[in-house]
Structures are given as C-alpha cells and as structure tokens.
Amino acid sequence: MEIPFSKVDCSGNELKYVQEVLESGWLTSATKCLQLETCFADKVGSKYSLAVNSATSALHLALEAIGLGTGDKVFVPTMTFTASAEVIRYMGAVPVFLDIEYGSCLVSAAILENAIVQHSDIKAMILVHFGGQAAEMDEIIAICKKHSIKLIEDAAHAFPSRYGNRMVGSFGDVTCFSFYANKPMTTGEGGMLVTNDESIYERAKAMRFHGINRDIWDRFTVNREHWEYDVVAPGFKYNMSDVSAAIGLAQLERVDEFREGRQRCAEFYYTHLSHLRGIELPLYRGMFEDHSWHLFWIVLNNIFPMDRNTFIKRLNAMGIGTSLHYKPLHRMTYYRERYNLSPDNYPNAERHWCCAVSLPIYHTLNVDQLIYIVDAIQKMSQE
Numbered sequence: 001m002e003i004p005f006s007k008v009d010c011s012g013n014e015l016k017y018v019q020e021v022l023e024s025g026w027l028t029s030a031t032k033c034l035q036l037e038t039c040f041a042d043k044v045g046s047k048y049s050l051a052v053n054s055a056t057s058a059l060h061l062a063l064e065a066i067g068l069g070t071g072d073k074v075f076v077p078t079m080t081f082t083a084s085a086e087v088i089r090y091m092g093a094v095p096v097f098l099d100i101e102y103g104s105c106l107v108s109a110a111i112l113e114n115a116i117v118q119h120s121d122i123k124a125m126i127l128v129h130f131g132g133q134a135a136e137m138d139e140i141i142a143i144c145k146k147h148s149i150k151l152i153e154d155a156a157h158a159f160p161s162r163y164g165n166r167m168v169g170s171f172g173d174v175t176c177f178s179f180y181a182n183k184p185m186t187t188g189e190g191g192m193l194v195t196n197d198e199s200i201y202e203r204a205k206a207m208r209f210h211g212i213n214r215d216i217w218d219r220f221t222v223n224r225e226h227w228e229y230d231v232v233a234p235g236f237k238y239n240m241s242d243v244s245a246a247i248g249l250a251q252l253e254r255v256d257e258f259r260e261g262r263q264r265c266a267e268f269y270y271t272h273l274s275h276l277r278g279i280e281l282p283l284y285r286g287m288f289e290d291h292s293w294h295l296f297w298i299v300l301n302n303i304f305p306m307d308r309n310t311f312i313k314r315l316n317a318m319g320i321g322t323s324l325h326y327k328p329l330h331r332m333t334y335y336r337e338r339y340n341l342s343p344d345n346y347p348n349a350e351r352h353w354c355c356a357v358s359l360p361i362y363h364t365l366n367v368d369q370l371i372y373i374v375d376a377i378q379k380m381s382q383e
C-alpha cells in the first residue's frame, strides 16, 4: 500500500471556477479575489480580509501595518516553521524565541507570563495555533493587552478552528492563514490576512500592492481615471491572482467536509494508538470539533523499542508517508548563531522534536489505510 503524507483534493468546483476566470479575461486580483475575501471573512467572523500570495506575505504585512520598528522585540515560538520568525527579520526587528508546552506544542499563558518577566520591552507576539488547535486565547489576549503587546496570530494550520464559541480569525489584532498546497484549504500558493481593525486593514491593503492607495479592480471599474492613484509607501507585490482565488472559492465550499474527515482520522488514531507502549499522543483541550486537525503527531518515548529515525524509515519502507513538525528554530544555523541560542533553554521543544513523527491525516484517507498505518505502528511497538 502507498499512503502519501498529504493529499490535495481539487475534485469540487475548482476547474469550473478557474475556467470562469480564464474566460473572463481578468486573471489577476478581481471579482474572484473579492468574493474569496468576503466568504472567508464571513466564515471566520472578521470584519476585514485581504487575499495575498502566502501566509508569509500576510505575516509580513501584519508586522508592517502594526508599525513594528527596527530593533523592536517580538515573541515567537521556537517550535514553528521559519516563516513565523523570518518576517520579524524582514522588519529589522528581533525575534525572542519561546519554548512551548509539551504535548500541545502551543505557547501557553504561563509560558508567556514567564517570558514577559525576563523581557519587559516586547512590542509584539506571533502566536502559532500549532497543528490546528487554538492557543489559550482569553488568557493570552488579556496578558497582551495588559503589557501593550500587539498580537499576531499565525493560523497557517488553524482553519477552520474554534476557541470557545468563536472562530480563530475573529479576535486578536491580525490573523494570518496559509493556502499553501498542503494546508487545510489551498490555492496552490496563497494566504489571507484578517483583522477587525480598520487602520491595519487600510495599511496592509495598500502595502499588499506596491503601496498604491487604489487596488487594480477599483482603478479599472470605478468611474474615475485609472491613472489617478498615489503611492503612499514603498509597498510589496503580495496580491493574489484570480486563478488562485477561484481554486480557493471551490476549496472553501468544502472546508467543513475536509475538517470532519481529518477529525475522523484523529479519532481513529486516538482510539488505536493510545494504549501502545512508548507512544505519546497530542494533547488537546476543548472539543474535538474545535480543532482543524491539520497535523497529527506521535512522540516515541524512551521505552519504545526503536529510535524515531529508524521508526520513520520502517514506516516509509512500508509505503507510509511521514513528516516532522518541526526541527525547532533554535537549532537552525541562522537563528542559533545570530541570537546565540542553546537547546538547554527549550526543553519542551527538544523533548518533542527529538522523538516526534507526523502521520498522514486527510479526509480521503480511508479506513483500510488507517488500519494499515496503526497495524504497522502496533507491531513495531511490540518488537
């Protein structure tokens, strides 16, 4: 059996909507982008949304729009993809890396409180909803407010995800989503910035397209000369094309179905792996239904009969795709050398990364494939 680690499903209205774009003569940011922005904002319950060409762009725009300055300090977890931290460097600002809570891989309110004691001069925080589970938003928002820390949510994994009765994307200063090919919904490459703050929206909107104060659609549809625009800052080229937005609209129609399918996989893994010797499963709070289940990892502890790398090789040899989220940023040459980081300061991230493996999780994974995966793991746990 061959089971890839992740699998995209574009069997809905993707082709139909892309064809509409190709036939319309407007390939770049136009009606499909506007429609995707409106539908996405409706889904997460935010006031404003901006379709962009990646979550990395969305994060960069967010930091620029909040007015982050050179040398400002920003909290970011060490257990994340480099995009969450590199955008801080784009701004000439300084990332301050935080350890995570073991089990959930989230930055908890307690970790944040502790870090503020050591760094009182933090301007902003990039909070990652790791794997698709929302962080402790009530507590974290309260702490950030108290210390005037701007909160930017990296929700690359967390769509659709809930915290209490609200969707991730409806609170915080800015939230950034990814539509990269392996994400909970895709546009090939793409992302979305959402906010309830009008001034952040206006600034990010202009900076998304060269710092121009009118977007392309407006310039060519509104009854005012299209050359009448101004450049208010040296902006970026981060807009999304309508071809991408067309794919996104079709994906958005099915995100709940995709999420339910992943939840079904997660439930299967909890049921069949939780009693196995030497295996630790992800910690989740709240309801199963609140989680986007973008990732499902297991951690092999020291009573598991083999080391993690051997385990991965054995699974791969059986045709089971795996991944690893993540080698933490304090171990990456650039961050380690520039900020003189030591693994001793990140014990939970170390404990996770040394022994974690991410398993396949997507809605088209069928019961036979799930049985094949858990059987393989069960057998290895008994060697």
Ligand SMILES: Cc1ncc(COP(=O)(O)O)c(C=O)c1O
Residues within 6 Å of the ligand: 053, 054, 055, 056, 057, 080, 081, 083, 084, 128, 154, 156, 157, 177, 178, 179, 180, 190, 191
């Ligand atoms: C946590 C996290 N943040 C940000 C990104 C960047 O997303 P994008 O590829 O859309 O720029 C990723 C991508 O994998 C991610 O996992």
